[in-house]
Amino acid sequence: MTATMTAVVYTALDAFEVRQVPVPAPGLGELLIRVEAAGLCHTDLDILAGRYAAELPRIPGHEFAGTVVDADPALRSRIGERVAIDPLIACEACRNCLRGHPNLCTRGQAYGAERDGGFAEYAVVRSDNAFSAGTLDPGVAALAEPFACAVNALDRANPSPEAKVVIVGAGPMGMILSIAARGRGIEDLTIADRVPERLERASRFGATETVRIAHGLTDSLPERAFDLVIDATGRPEVVQEAVRLLADAGTLIPFGVCPPGSELVLDTFEVYRRQLCIVGSFSLNRGILAALDILRQSVYPLDELITTRFPLEQGGDALAAVGGSDTVKIQFDPMTRIATQ
Structure with a gap:
């Protein structure tokens, strides 16, 4: 029997469900991540409303971190590694990529938009998109993308x-x-x-x-x-x-x-x-390593940036809380459900 997991799924514009879906399997060059923290941002609301291009149905979420639990056999050495994810997948061949702007790739994709993202208990990502988070708290590691x-x-x-x-x-x-x-x-x-x-x-x-x-x-x-x-x-x-x-x-x-x-x-x-x-600045441009360095060296109380954590089952409440005046970062904690089973 195929194992299942809880996920927030955007089924169509302005429509989403929290439901059970199959746990994905890693393919060639890929890792299976047990998601331990996934941040929400206005882009996630824009995708749901049709203001940001994405392919639906889709598991959203582009700010996430977790632990590698399965992998392409050639990447088994990464199992057990704690990682933060760069959500952008560039073709590395178009003019923008060759000029050093993979974030402007004309054929680019992203986890949470064209590929399933982190609003789930597990996610599959390319090994090249997963960066070691070391001993950073998962919630802090998930801040690497906005940083x-x-x-x-x-x-x-x-x-x-x-x-x-x-x-x-x-x-x-x-x-x-x-x-x-x-x-x-x-x-x-x-x-x-x-x-x-x-x-x-x-x-x-x-x-x-x-x-x-x-x-x-x-x-x-x-x-x-x-x-x-x-x-x-x-x-x-x-x-x-x-x-x-x-x-x-x-x-x-x-x-x-x-x-x-x-x-x-x-x-x-x-x-x-x-x-x-x-000067315009769109998304991130291969900056996860630099962001992780900032997070590791910061003297500020980074955990206070995460003002609210929701289990996946409360997906609607989490989406509604984005942008609240008394919040900074809102995150899903998919481990909450796993820990209480």
Whole structure:
């Protein structure tokens, strides 16, 4: 009899079920992972709503970590290894891949979108996509994917340690960007938000200054003052105003995911005269190892980033909790069901 497992399955747009499905078997070059932590993010909601391309039905989940429990016979030595997963699968042959941008692969796939992901008790992944997490707590190891997204953004901007940096938005990615920036040696880091509780938390996760925004950004933050401005809100009106915070030769990263069709109005003479840069950053770009290094070396209380853990059976509650003002990262703990059987 085929073994089964519990999984959250997106059956169609705006429809999902928590149900029993067969445990997948690893093929050539693949590993079977017992998932021990799987993070939720807005992309998972966007897939369900049809705002992000994916193939349905699908087991979602692209932020996950666990232990290798089975493998292609040539990879048996990896059984027992604790790993964090890079969800992106690039063709390595298209022009974008050859130029060093596998995250922009024209034929790319991802676990949780085109292949089944981590919202399940077990998942099959390519061995090349599984990176040793060592002794990191599984919940912290599952943060490697969003941290790798922050690494990509910072690599794109390449700020010097002396740069004056501001992150607008103290939500989950704002906190992760803060920790990653401090991990790169940034010493002058302001975080701005409207919610006092978020700012109090930001002060524990790397912010050297916090600013409460009561009205517009420039009512509370000085114009032309920051070498690097990162928007972590995904709100077009915030990104528009953030341009005014840029110092000469400054860089703006619209990191938060603005809706398709959003527009940014720029004075092109100002861009020319002041050498301003607008830098895009999509997903992660082979940054899991760098992210794991940040997580291992961080002096911040990383476990506090995980504010709520749900068993898979409470898939609906977990999805509904994403984006709550009192949450940072939400994760599934598939081991809860296994431990209580």
